[in-house]
Amino acid sequence: MTGRLIVGLFALSLAAGASPAATPTGPDPAADAGLADVGYxxxxxxxxxxxxxxxSYRRGHxxxxxxxxxxxxxxxxxxAQGLxxxxYWKGEGVPAxxxxxxxxxxLAAERGYRDLVGLRERYWAQLSAAERQRALEQGPALYRExxxxxVKPRYARRLQRLRNQITGSHIGTDVGVLAGQRDASGAVALTGGLYADANWNAEQYWQRQDRLWRLKLGGTVNIGDVEAMNPEGAALPPPAAQGTNDPPRPH
Structure with missing residues (x-):
């Protein structure tokens, strides 16, 4: 399965710049040429x-x-976290x-997207005991960032700040004419396009991301009762704080 994620996302990236495809979740903003033109x-x-x-990856950089x-x-x-x-796993662009x-x-599997969870389980099964211990030691610092x-509160603040900026009196561009409509007073009506609530309301933004990636990455799963095995084939006892036989979460 390793490598499938990159190949699959290459295929998805080719849609960027084309008309957004109709799906049960609605159009993917990343594939909407109109939104790209106005700075999405x-x-x-x-x-x-x-x-x-x-x-950059496709070009070999x-x-x-x-x-x-x-x-x-x-x-x-x-x-992207999965990539x-x-x-890191293959030593591409960075020491293995x-x-x-x-x-x-x-981290990538945090929201339960099935393909990412599957890769996480495959990784864990192939780690040595020493590598597992190092993952548990290094994980908390990465999770804090x-x-x-x-991430979600940080991004929510960013979305709110940027939305205020692009709809403010000092916008300096005519994005509103391209992506929205102006009322009689000249104010932008935030009814669609770049200004759709799902692009700026953090809760709606993450919900749309979840719907899109569940479709593209095979839905979501909850992992339970998975035995972590050491290289000799014996089950590893879970840490006291875990309470399950799931692969330990390093955070």
Missing amino acids: MHLHPDVEYRQLGLQ HAVAFDHFRRAGYFGDKP VAEM DRALAYVWMD YGDPT
């Missing part, structure tokens, strides 16, 4: 940096791609580090 990508760096990373994926992951993009994990790869894939409890 720049205003939503999780999407922008993932797309830049995919472009792996170190640049790794940096872009990590930046997208900073803004909560779970597929960071795959590059399977313990860090597991931590990043665990890249996990949803930090």
Whole structure:
């Protein structure tokens, strides 16, 4: 399964710049050329940096791609966090580090997207006891910076700040004419396009992301009663704080 994520996201990235496809979840903003024209990508760096990373990876610029994926992951993009994990696992653009790869894939699987959870389980099964221990030691610091409890409030503040800026009197561009409509007073009516609530209301934004990625990455799963095995085939006892036989979460 390793490598499938990158290949799959390449296919998705080819849709960028085309008309957004109709799906049960509605159009994907990342594939909407109209939104791209009025700055959607720049205003939503999780999407922008993932797309830049995919472009760089396709060109063989792996170190640049790794940096872009990590930046997208900073803004909560779970597929990008999974791509960071795959590059650590394979040593592409960065020295191979399977313990860090597991931590990043665990981050990527945080919302339960099935393909990412599957990769996390595969990673864990292949780690040595020493690598597992290092993952548990290094994980908390990364979770404090890249996990949803930090990312989501941080991104909510960013969305609110940017929405206020682009609709303010000092906007300096005519984005409203392109993406929205103005009422009789000249104010922008935030009814659609770039100004749709799902682009700026953090709760709606994450809900739409979940719907889109559940469709693209095979739904969601909850992992339970999975025995973590050491290289000799004996089940590892779970940490006292875990209470289950799930692969330990390094946070």
